[in-house]
Amino acid sequence: MKSHSIFWLLCAAPLVAGCVTVNPVYLKDANGRTAQCGPYTELANIPMETEAAEVKMRSCVSGYERQGFERVASPG
Secondary structure: OHHHHHHHHHHHOOOOOOEEEEOOEEEEOOOOOEEEEOOEEEEOOOHHHHHHHHHHHHHHHHHHHHOOOEEEOOOO
16 A cells, blocks of 8 residues: 555656746837736646747747847846
8 A cells, every 4th residue: 555655646746846937038129118928837847838838938029029129137
């Protein structure tokens, strides 16, 4: 019985390891308007979640860049 508990603990560990938050990206246009993409949260250790968060970020940033925004270090 003890070996079953250890097995389930090892299987569940990656799923309960926590969530990872992708840091936000800040953008500013020539008129001084700011925009923010993210933060997006993904489940750690799940490749499809990681890829989905990266796709969301790239899509958001590229959309703003097409509108003339440029990346900046901070929102201020």
